[in-house]
Amino acid sequence: MATVIQQSDLDAVKQALSSQLNPKLQDDLNSQAKGKHLVAPDQPKVDVSTDHQVGEEIANFNMTMTLNATGVVFDNAAVSRLLREALKRKVQVGSELTSDQPKTTYDVAQATSDGSVTLNGHASGYTVIVFSQPAIRAHIKGRSPSSARSFLQGLPNVVDVTLRQDPIALPWLPFFSSHITIRIEEVSGTGSA
Incomplete structure (x- = not known):
């Protein structure tokens, strides 16, 4: 049939x-x-x-x-790397990204058959102020402890300053900046997004 x-x-x-x-x-x-x-x-x-x-x-x-x-x-790692590099370029002079890995996300906005891809990407991270220790040491050498403390407290995002002189306290700091040690401690929550 x-x-x-x-x-x-x-x-x-x-x-x-x-x-x-x-x-x-x-x-x-x-x-x-x-x-x-x-x-x-x-x-x-x-x-x-x-x-x-x-x-x-x-x-x-x-x-x-x-x-x-x-x-x-396309390579996801390469896209993330490009987003992190773009974020680094946006960080203000005198600051740097923290050691925490920046968060990156992206969406594919458009892809064409000729191989072109348009992505919408976002990167976010935290920054901290970068202190130039050689410049700070050069600025406070030979100053009185109170003058050095005032200068250091006037720096951006400085919360507290402790000066310690060894073996004995003198009315001035060492005249050679190589004899001055600076220790900077980041206080939790002071970075900016």
């Missing part, structure tokens, strides 16, 4: 083949990406051919489906 091929017959077979091939196509793209970030800018191109047409009387027909897809691949 022969039946007439309906469009719904072709659509059902096409849907069944797509269900089988789409996951394999995605797996193939992911394996070619080798652990990098994969973005598929376009839907896969689908080519379908059959050995019989709609309306023909036939018991069976064969359908061949070919899926072709492209993807854009």
